[in-house]
């Protein structure tokens with residue numbers, strides 16, 4: 525359910541980045557329009573390599589099928605081949621609508637909401653989201669620095685009330701995040717309780733010579749001496765002592781990454797209720813995908829569409 529804050533965010537989107545439901549319905553009135561969009565994206569101007577002619581030729585739509593035919597020889601090509609849409613009995617327009625919804629929220633969207641708006645079953649809606657989400661990873665994103673924050677948090681799990689009313693969370697999953705201030709974020713599930721995995725993650729995503737802000741957690745002890753392929757990465761490491769209830773000293777804080785954690789937890793807690801460990805990384809991918817494109821307004825939808833249609837055919 526969009527809260528007041530979401531509505532405020534929507535209203536603050538600049539005009540050229542707004543893409544309303546009306547815009548959606550105008551651009552994608554039916555399955556044909558969706559199919560044409562994917563076709564155009566994959567083969568701009570309808571120019572594709574024809575296996576039979578052995579060269580680039582123009583193609584045209586085959587009526588009543590999801591195929592396009594070579595203008596010269598009639599050989600068929602299928603833009604949905606290998607995509608998540610190919611074997612689905614759900615209409616393309618419903619898929620597009622689900623992606624539109626996914627791109628238009630900050631806090632995530634529930635399968636229940638899609639069920640209501642597109643009249644698919646809850647199970648279908650849930651499966652669509654799962655498949656879309658599975659394609660949203662930003663891969664080995666290299667953060668550009670020069671100032672990044674790194675932090676971990678725990679997600680999911682079930683609250684158990686133990687003896688003497690003590691509350692305990694079971695099966696929580698550790699998540700590590702690195703964010704550039706005013707920039708992009710990387711968030712990964714972390715299985716090790718030791719520091720190696722965190723340091724590896726730092727080395728993989730943070731540019732050499734960056735300044736890295738963390739809390740006092742021991743795992744970060746060797747961050748300043750970290751090497752990659754035998755070469756020192758030259759990080760400047762600054763720490764904030766959360767245990768002594770200090771959160772900001774000048775520039776030294778991890779508020780940016782903590783802001784992302786609260787967005788994520790609000791979304792997963794309020795919309796998805798509980799997320800199994802197995803799928804947590806794909807949820808992280810969905811949230812980071814949106815975060816990393818937050819300057820695109822509602823047009824994030826087009827990025828999702830592009831990635832989902834393209835990823836699948838790779």
Ligand SMILES: [Zn+2]
Nearest residue numbers: 574577594597
């Ligand atoms: Zn041909």
